[in-house]
Amino acid sequence: MTNRPTNQLIDLLSSNVKPVAPLPPPLARAGVTLAAMALLGGLAFVLLHESNPLQSRGPGGEGLVGFEMLAMLATGILAVTGAFFLAIPGRSRYWLGASLVPFAAWLLLSGAGCYRDLVRTGPAGWQLGHSMDCMIFIVGASLLLGAPLLWRLSRATPIDPLPVAALGGLGTAALAAFLLQFFHPFAVTFIDLAGHIAAIIIVVGLTALLKRPMLRPA
Amino acid sequence: MGGGDDRWEELLSAAQAGDAAAYRDFLTNVTPFVRALARRRLRAEDAIEDVVQDVLLTVHRVRHTYEPGRPVAPWLAAIVARRSIDSLRKRGRGAAREIHDPIAYETFAEPDANKAEGYDYAKQLAKMMGELSPRQKEALELVKLKEMSLIEASAVSGQTVASLKVNIHRAIKRMRLAANRNGVE
Numbered sequence: 001m002t003n004r005p006t007n008q009l010i011d012l013l014s015s016n017v018k019p020v021a022p023l024p025p026p027l028a029r030a031g032v033t034l035a036a037m038a039l040l041g042g043l044a045f046v047l048l049h050e051s052n053p054l055q056s057r058g059p060g061g062e063g064l065v066g067f068e069m070l071a072m073l074a075t076g077i078l079a080v081t082g083a084f085f086l087a088i089p090g091r092s093r094y095w096l097g098a099s100l101v102p103f104a105a106w107l108l109l110s111g112a113g114c115y116r117d118l119v120r121t122g123p124a125g126w127q128l129g130h131s132m133d134c135m136i137f138i139v140g141a142s143l144l145l146g147a148p149l150l151w152r153l154s155r156a157t158p159i160d161p162l163p164v165a166a167l168g169g170l171g172t173a174a175l176a177a178f179l180l181q182f183f184h185p186f187a188v189t190f191i192d193l194a195g196h197i198a199a200i201i202i203v204v205g206l207t208a209l210l211k212r213p214m215l216r217p218a
Numbered sequence: 219m220g221g222g223d224d225r226w227e228e229l230l231s232a233a234q235a236g237d238a239a240a241y242r243d244f245l246t247n248v249t250p251f252v253r254a255l256a257r258r259r260l261r262a263e264d265a266i267e268d269v270v271q272d273v274l275l276t277v278h279r280v281r282h283t284y285e286p287g288r289p290v291a292p293w294l295a296a297i298v299a300r301r302s303i304d305s306l307r308k309r310g311r312g313a314a315r316e317i318h319d320p321i322a323y324e325t326f327a328e329p330d331a332n333k334a335e336g337y338d339y340a341k342q343l344a345k346m347m348g349e350l351s352p353r354q355k356e357a358l359e360l361v362k363l364k365e366m367s368l369i370e371a372s373a374v375s376g377q378t379v380a381s382l383k384v385n386i387h388r389a390i391k392r393m394r395l396a397a398n399r400n401g402v403e
Contacts, residue, residue: 006249006267006270006271006274007246009271009274009275009370010242010245010246010249010274011242012366012370012374013241013245013274013275013278013373013374014238014239014241014242014245015238016373016374017233017236017237017238017241017278018236018376019234019235019236020234020236020281020282021234021282022234022282022283022284022285022286023282023283023285025285087283088283088285088293089280089283089293089294089296089297089300090292090293090294090295090296090297091296156280156283157279157280157283159276159280159296159297159300159301160300216378218276218279218280
């Protein structure tokens with residue numbers, strides 16, 4: 001890398017040291033970011049919401065939809081919080097897996113809901129719902145929520161940007177999918193679910209691709 | 219993990235406040251620890267020293283991510299692990315693509331022909347550098363005159379590597395125009 005002896009480098013760095021403000025703890029930073037996202041989502045809900053999401057799967061489906069939405073929210077919160085922890089060197093790598101448990105629960109519950117509708121309504125459970133609209137909503141809302149999130153994560157100049165970007169992407173996609181439920185007055189079919197998963201893959205792929213310009217890693 | 223972790227915490231916290239002496243002590247004290255960790259992952263001595271320097275530069279860039287009161291050793295060990303992996307990857311890629319040619323540095327067979335011309339351009343150079351913006355001048359001085367690597371210059375100046383490259387490019391372009399204007403070859 002350089003022909004400079006290490007002690008000369010130490011002299012150079014120490015003679016150029018400037019005061020820096022330590023970053024607040026990652027939990028606090030994640031809390032502030034999630035609160036701002038909640039405010040934005042709340043505003044969109046108040047101004048635009050169309051339906052009661054719990055009724056989207058018809059009578060008796062409220063519990064299932066409730067747990068499904070809880071799993072989405074938990075995925076979003078844990079993934080965003082995990083991204084803030086992983087941006088700091090030496091913090092637990094368990095954060096990488098923390099959001100995967102509710103994510104798996106979300107997919108399983110959505111799958112169970114789709115199966116329930118398929119049994120109840122027959123072939124209508126396979127029909128194409130509003131998959132493309134849902135995909136566009138999830139990707140669009142993720143970009144809106146994700147840009148400030150990545151900017152805040154970039155303050156830590158993460159030394160390993162890929163897991164930080166991927167968790168940030170998963171978190172925003174999960175929160176966007178949670179928000180989508182309030183604008184989704186119909187049951188998700190298997191095809192719609194595939195659309196949701198495709199949207200999540202697009203968002204995570206985009207954030208992973210943009211990790212260097214967006215996160216400015218050290 | 220690190221023997222002097224309590225002391226390291228104090229020194230790094232003081233360095234965050236801008237204390238140059240504490241920062242020098244911190245970097246000097248942690249270097250053997252960094253070297254020992256790098257040695258666990260790498261074999262070649264030059265590769266280990268490269269990683270040590272890369273870690274020190276990274277510490278300089280991310281020192282704001284250390285949370286006062288927390289142990290320094292895990293924070294530092296994570297940086298060493300990351301930079302060691304980067305080094306292994308870089309060397310793997312380099313070994314696959316590059317060949318070593320020890321005489322490639324010679325431009326002419328006649329040794330005297332490789333010596334710099336004896337003209338003194340210092341005055342004209344100083345004048346041309348005076349026309350550069352402060353960031354262009356800083357980039358040119360650190361990378362071209364002080365012969366720092368882009369990463370070192372980035373750590374010292376606070377400019378990103380990309381910004382340094384752009385500023386050097388613009389500075390050279392501007393100086394070339396000035397040289398043409400003044401008839402300097």
